[in-house]
Amino acid sequence: MTEPLCTTALVVNEPGGDFVFTDVHLEAPRADEVLVRIVATGLCHTDLTVPTMLPAEMMPTVMGHEGTGVVEQVGADVAGIEVGDHVVISFRSCRACGPCEEGHVGYCEQALLLNYMGMRADGSTTMTAAEGDRAGQTVFGNFFGQSSFARHALAYADNCVVVDKSLDLTRLAPFACGFQTGAGTVLNLLDPAPGDSLVVFGAGGVGLAAVAAARGRGVETVVVVDPLAARRAIAEEYGATAIDPTVDGAPAVEEQVRSLTGGGASYAIDTTALPAVVLQAQRSLRNRGMLVALGLGAPEYTIDAIDLLSTGKTVRSSVEGESDPLVTIPELIALREAGKFDVDHLVTTYPFERIADAIADTKSGLVVKPVLVWGE
Template sequence: MKTTVALSPAPGSDFALTEVELTEPRADEILVKIAATGLCHTDLSVRDTLPAEMFPRVFGHEGAGVVEQVGAEVEGISVGDHVVLSFRACRVCGQCHRQGVGYCESTVLLNYLGTRMDGSTTYQHDGAPLFGSFFGQSSFAQHAIAYADNAVVVDKAHDLRRIGPFGCGFQTGAGTVLNVLQPGSDDALVVYGAGAVGLAALAAAHGAGVGTLVAVDMMDSRLEAAAGYGAAVVNPAELDGASVVEKVKELTGGGASHALDTTGVAAVIRDGVSALRPRGELAVLGLGAPELTLDAVDVMMNGKVLRGSVEGDSDPQEMVPRLLALAAAGRFDVDRLISTYPFAEIGAAIADSASGAAVKPVLTW
């Protein structure tokens, strides 16, 4: 069938709306008519770093839409179901069972290579294969092929134009708070990088009644959004000679019990660890510098923990419904973070995200 996608023809290129061919869903696949897709920094960072031989390509991994076809082997999903699309996992390997689906042994093959496991592609353009299958969906498209393992059936009362980010960005931030760090009413959580993921973390922490919240960012618009969740805010450019570590310790009564970093910047992570109280824990969520230097004496003598987290250690089949329920109950207020754009305005959405004019752009058909 023919469909329209936001095509990335080369590394770092602008997206262009292009008509392409989409294959029929196989026995283990579903066809989803996409209503909207969240724009995530991962779409852009991967676009900018993959080699040229892995293009042209269709990105998008926060899709939401309506199921139009269901393969013969698919269970639990029916034509007409509304779904949020998330990341893929095999769900049968040892890592999926022991560590969780975010740490699947086949993560790269299922989510990043741009093909099915057999090397075929779901999209074609001008008779040539077109890389897709990004997070098992490539939902910068009017129609996408997805799978039972990464399609979460949701109540039809939810607005499909606003729930796609629950499949990745919102899930990652909230999951890190609720599943990984689990701070309580007597704790202090610091978020470094108040973009969509960081603000989702603050929204979850605010809803869970965490005692002290702090947000560190360079953009005043993001800090204003963080303050809306009751967070004290720190702009490193406005500290008049004081350090971020000193300011965070002041705001948290001696140091943070919990922290998370979305920036991937080595210096920020180092400051985050330094600003922890004894036995504090910092979770790293953003990809960035491959190396960083820490004060090993400080880490050891104070029992500090630095750890990574993929998708907030979430299983989308459980976490997406959980977060939607929390949102409906007013305990995960993230709708305020969303700005919608027609897909034809994807360039403006990217620019607004970079400038801070929009926190979480969502592209709609």
């Protein structure tokens, strides 16, 4: 049996705890696994939220689910991936259940086990602490089939997307989840025509990726609602109309949206997970319009039942923008190369050592999409 690899990971030791640099032993890849040397990993809201929700029994753990890197080892049963390949690592799916066979891999019946439980499907774990008083202690990982807040990660053929080696992996990391979710919702689910209208609530990485995809598709009327001036300015650079929801004395946000869209938006996307904002988004729609809620946070939303039942509106969610990463990520990269998905400027890179700064700058709105990068 091949000896485990000693590598460095950002470990969360207790629910809601800080990210702590820790040396860990990472098992060698099994027959269906791929060992990736991580180059960069996007910092996503989910990486900050999930550790506050996990029970102590699932700690310590390693987050990170927007990894990119270079393949160093490939298991015997893995096809289509070779040592030296550059990959974007996304979410996992079993590829065998009903939803997967229908092409809806984001709704895989094994999604919880494969992405969130901190272990392989057979219940085994991949890491142990390699230092100090915790040496030998189990470290939970396999988050989204990767746990890429580490110098090395184990991944799988179903969540590794091979990309051209000339591409900058630091710019592609958000394609694994955040950009894929926003853009995929527009392109795969809404599929708007140029004459349709879209309103996006929350101009973070997911929201602005949706804006970029809509504008790249040729949608003429795009409205963005966000309280931060810097975020609104970025939206306006895409050609969107931006609304500041905090202006005293201004008409209600939904009234402004209806005015800008000729009676209501064809589509709305919420990325905030704020119940009051979700309600605004619903009321901003035209008759038979669709609202897609993407934010993770509030356990419940309030829906205007009279509005819903009298207008034929649709309120739904979307997992990863209805994407199959093996299909959608290459498509988004091709759109990026063609100048129809302009998102590079949304990325700000930080050394992994500055993860605290990246978190603070994200929460303050100073940056849109932080990406953590390992040095030599």
